Amino acid sequence: QVRLVESGGGSVQAGGSLTLSCEASGSIDRPICMGWFRQAPGKEREGVAAISADGADTFLADSVKGRFTISRGSAKNTLSVTMNVLKPEDTAMYYCAAAARRWCWNRAWIENWGQGTQVTVSA
Secondary structure (H helix, E strand, O other): EEEEEOOEEEEOOOOOEEEEEEEEEEEOOOOOOEEEEEEEOOOOOOEEEEEEOOOOOOEEEEOOOOOOOOOOEEOOOEEEEEEOOOOOOHHHEEEEEEEEEEEEOOOHHOEEEOOOOOEEOOO
16 A cells, blocks of 8 residues: 655645645555646546656646646655646645556546645635
8 A cells, every 4th residue: 555645735826836745655666656636626636747657757737837847856756746827726635646557647547645735826
């Protein structure tokens, strides 16, 4: 079982920045992909950003390209996303996700979820 713990959520005004972090621990015996999903009230959970298991490739949803940057720490089982120029529509619960596969930007591929951290952007 892989445990994911997020940190760094909060409230900001539009145009502001936040960085979310996630640390994976537990039974990790092979490379895992890691990513961030978000879910706003009344909406489906959507993939926002992800890094492949080998760390070579990244995915960013069209809605966040140019504003969000995803990175993996020197300890490979840590993940961060820096969110710049935040918009009210970025308001959501953000979840760290992981899977023992190359990619995990699709919700159907996720094997492990964090508990979520709230991001609120005010106009």
